[in-house]
Amino acid sequence: MYALSQSALGVPVRPQNPYRILKARRGASPYREEPSTPLAEKAKSLEASLVTAFLKAVDVVNTQIPQGPLLAALETGSASEVLRVADVGTRIDQALRGKGIGPKEFSFTEAWTRVYQAGMQVAVEELANIPVSKALSEEVEKAAKKNKPAMTVGVQIALDVRSPESEAFIQTYLFDLIREVSQKTVEVIRAVILDGFTRGTGPIDTARDLRESIGLTATQSQAVMNFKSFLIDSRTDASVLREALSRELRDHRYDATLQAALNGKITLTRDQINKMATRYRERYRKYRAEMIARTETARAAIAGQNEVWRQALEQGLLHRERTRRVWLLAFGACDLCAEIPRANPDGVPLGQSFNSSDGPISDPPRHPHCRCGTGLKFLPRKRWEV
């Protein structure tokens, strides 16, 4: 166990989980981690492609849901009938895999795979700076010294970008990720339908709420519903707008209107309420897409890097005992990440997890806004021979 800080009594104090802070503050990150490695930099540069791919999949699902049958299903008052017609789980699953995505666009699956491959590429470039004499296993090292002393690991490696191991990893990883997203989507849509029935919202409005909620988590969708409730309730009690005005993800362009309504100068119209709720949802959806993109680009790039190291190890280009993986902190890394290099001063053997106060952690990112990376370190020969 590694304690980050000690209280006055000497009792270890567990750091706050930034993810929890993040959720509580709805969008504001308490840490501004910035990439400190070429890999993390690369991952960051590819984030936008994942945001686009995610939002595109959501749009595709929306165009696929037939409006007439959806309204008819809402009329029946049966949630299961609406869910059957909307079929959001299957639709989002397939859209993320590429169904309905144009030939010139990248599906979420393709975008993720490209980040993984970019991670491989950066890893090979970095291995090009590591001389064989530093990293090779002894037999290869001897041979290398005799023939090509300046050879680096990156030059020596016979990289297989589509190795069975990488293909299997990508497939399993994306299967789990997409399944999770589609399950959450069904959860949100069910909640929206039930909310519409409970409030007695008409089919047209519920259909809109449903469509606009695709891509949100249940918590986010609930936040939007609450926001909308404040706007509706303001028609009888304007003071609730103070709550609406405290929401960080609201569209500030409507602040003057909200303020006027709060001061009793105007009453919000139904149209204004719908517009504000729509904009609030759009902003939340973009926020969710960015969160997913940030975490997933980091994961994909590091997974690609790990695969390159695995291949280098398998080809005898890295020494099994001497090669260590180290956690490289992002600039401005949070306390939670900062404990990891301290807890693993010599790094860990390739393929093994890092120690942390939360138990073993295989790779960064440790939390949603984490930009940490991993690198290689080589133990001096003496260290592992004794």
Ligand SMILES: [Zn+2]
């Ligand atoms: Zn971090």
